[in-house]
Amino acid sequence: MLTIHTLNFSYGDLKVLWDVDLQVNQGEIVTVVGSNGAGKSTTLKNISRLVKPTSGSLTFNGTDLTKLEPHQVVEQGIVQVPEGRKIFPEMTVLENLRMGSYIKSSRGDREANIDRAFTLFPRLKERARQLGGTMSGGEQQMLAIARGLMANPKLLLLDEPSLGLAPLFVKFIFDIITEINRQGVTILLVEQNVFQSLRISHRAYVLETGRVVLSGTGEALLNDEHVKKAFLGM
Structure with missing residues (x-):
């Protein structure tokens, strides 16, 4: 590969x-x-x-x-989840996830991929409307990985x-x-x-x-x- x-x-x-x-x-x-x-x-x-x-x-x-x-x-x-997470702190969890599906080939799967992210990380579903920058380091790492998966x-x-x-x-x-x-x-x-x-x-x-x-x-x-x-x- x-x-x-x-x-x-x-x-x-x-x-x-x-x-x-x-x-x-x-x-x-x-x-x-x-x-x-x-x-x-x-x-x-x-x-x-x-x-x-x-x-x-x-x-x-x-x-x-x-x-x-x-x-x-x-x-x-090929999608990279960077060191230090690099989420968008002023955006909500949901907005961060949507930013991960900006390439054309993944837009049609956006809602399905959000559901997938929330299944992998139930805590993100609980915090869907919370600003990324207000979460703990572990929660931000979950969000960074979930955002990476949004691009398939x-x-x-x-x-x-x-x-x-x-x-x-x-x-x-x-x-x-x-x-x-x-x-x-x-x-x-x-x-x-x-x-x-x-x-x-x-x-x-x-x-x-x-x-x-x-x-x-x-x-x-x-x-x-x-x-x-x-x-x-x-």
Whole structure:
């Protein structure tokens, strides 16, 4: 579905990604783990075309993403839920959701997708008329994910969805990610919560200082000695 080959990226003179190779197959949850500054979020931004790679290729179902603008990437079926949630704080929950279905191909499914969002996140239904900015961090993360689903994504990019959340919300978010995948959405997940993300992943990659240093199944990486020492404190 998604293939990244020898991706390089620099912010000015600072090189951030070095020959990154990564693949996501249809139906998978694939996780990219690593510490702060490893290049995880930058990888997602390259896929979404929020930044332009220095070199390398990104293809999605045979389409060259490097030739597209960000809105065209969304039209291909790739939707990113950004780090920090980035909801519209002065809009209600319902208005935020409707903003997620602005592309033409998803407008006809808007009401059905709102119902789907409220089924996944009953708390959002209770707060449908509440301003997004007045909700808790966990509720805003629910809204950010639900808004991403409004565009009928084939591939959902999730950037640090558990960041800053209370432990109860963290477990809920990972359970929801699993359920969204079960419903047929392929997921590329960037996370610092290594244990929880590898636990639900089909495959995963470890990024260190912009380089892929390990890859394998989620289970295999959970049992890898380097991963245990570097990220799990074991």
